[in-house]
């Protein structure tokens with residue numbers, strides 16, 4: 358199915374919400390949350406969840422919380438908290454005063470655990486993690502009860518308190534829910550609720566040495582925040598009975614968990630653990646490397662928040678996992694940048710052209726469109742001089758039949774300037790180092806009065822006006838569509854060795870010097886680009902966001918065959 362076909366139809370989550378509104382399930386309230394664990398930077402998969410949760414709240418006049426699910430002290434850091442806040446904001450969403458941390462609920466969670474113990478629904482177990490896993494059974498075999506399962510409530514209360522007070526070493530004791538070791542759903546076989554872990558938490562520091570497990574904590578967090586629809590990814594479907602069990606046994610407010618298919622994208626990875634691996638081993642230059650599918654990487658690459666939101670909305674929400682073509686993301690990026698980016702000229706591989714019939718000392722101001730898609734934005738001035746740079750690849754000495762650009766004796770259009778005929782080629786050691794040519798002075802603006810046609814228009818910059826830039830070109834990070842899907846092969850084997858190409862001494866219009874980091878623009882004929890934050894007074898550093906050629910239609914056609 359073409360992705361565009363999905364846009365108009367309401368997805369199943371919004372259908373559930375419509376139904377809840379009709380039945381007045383939550384007195385008409387809609388309250389969602391985005392609950393990242395601060396153990397890495399956000400990626401495009403998270404963007405899907407962000408757009409869904411914040412988007413639904415906005416559409417239905419509800420609220421969406423930003424909540425850090427920070428229950429695992431060993432992997433979490435403040436750096437991640439800050440980056441997540443920045444990324445969600447940059448994507449265009451606002452949680453107002455509803456920024457929460459699961460760690461703020463640790464005391465309340467502890468009290469809820471005591472309630473469960475008192476009701477006979479939880480017990481302290483002395484089995485080790487290994488023994489617990491060994492006695493859990495399998496899908497076909499029941500588990501076996503722990504010898505500690507029938508401890509008295511008083512003993513459990515006293516042991517749990519000692520756990521909290523630090524009387525035990527890591528892993529020495531756990532608190533488990535007392536459900537059913539024969540339950541067909543393995544998640545219901547007396548899951549662990551708390552573990553002993555003497556680790557410093559990024560916020561609560563050393564206050565706690567017991568930490569709640571995800572399944573126990575998450576429903577409580579939702580309940581405490583009065584969430585109505587707790588939207589998560591499909592792998593939690595099997596955990597929903599446990600989510601419900603805890604809330605039912607505690608008899609507290611009960612949100613509804615709904616699962617949707619996570620986003621997978623071809624040619625990249627979508628796991629924080631693997632992203633961290635690439636960052637730590639320096640396969641990329643930090644979390645915001647423009648080759649990564651992280652939000653900060655995409656921002657640095659020049660993707661706009663509008664295009665990411667459009668992408669997330671157009672891929673829709675489904676109940677079955679699938680992989681979206683990277684080309685579709687790029688298609689959404691191009692679509693927005695085409696509408697909004699000013700145009701400039703820049704030459705990646707400069708070749709000098711000397712216009713023999715042009716005055717040495719003349720600098721002519723010519724008019725160029727800022728954005729042909731938006732004529733109302735007007736024009737900019739560009740400088741024409743005797744010496745220009747054109748793209749090396751726009752000239753060929755012995756051109757094949759279909760090459761219509763510059764060659765000896767042929768006339769082409771210099772964009773917005775004049776018709777140029779190449780008259781001489783200067784070579785040194787078999788390398789073309791300079792061209793000579795003449796312009797038709799009557800063709801100012803690029804069109805001759807006699808209306809004669811040329812087959813090609815090329816871009817250029819004035820050699821005396823252009824400034825130097827370092828331009829970074831990016832290709833796919835991986836050479837295969839599913840780098841993580843190959844058994845027995847580490848995903849890093851599929852890293853694309855040519856994913857970054859750095860070009861020095863590119864020649865660009867001088868105005869580029871005035872743009873600020875992250876500003877996006879188009880280099881005519883070359884693609885969309887943006888200013889890299891490493892730019893400074895002396896060095897202009899530019900990233901290519903995406904080239905101009907849209908391959909999405911082609912990918913779609915292949916899919917149909």
Ligand code: ATP
Pocket residue numbers: 391392393394395401402403405406588589590618619620621627628629630
């Ligand atoms: P990882 O497993 O890579 O560490 P995670 O999914 O556990 O990542 P969280 O911080 O727990 O990361 O994710 C926050 C929210 O984002 C969760 O609700 C999760 O379901 C959602 N999410 C994460 N990855 C994706 C994805 N690829 N597509 C859609 N939603 C996602």
Ligand code: MG
Pocket residue numbers: 394
């Ligand atoms: Mg998670």
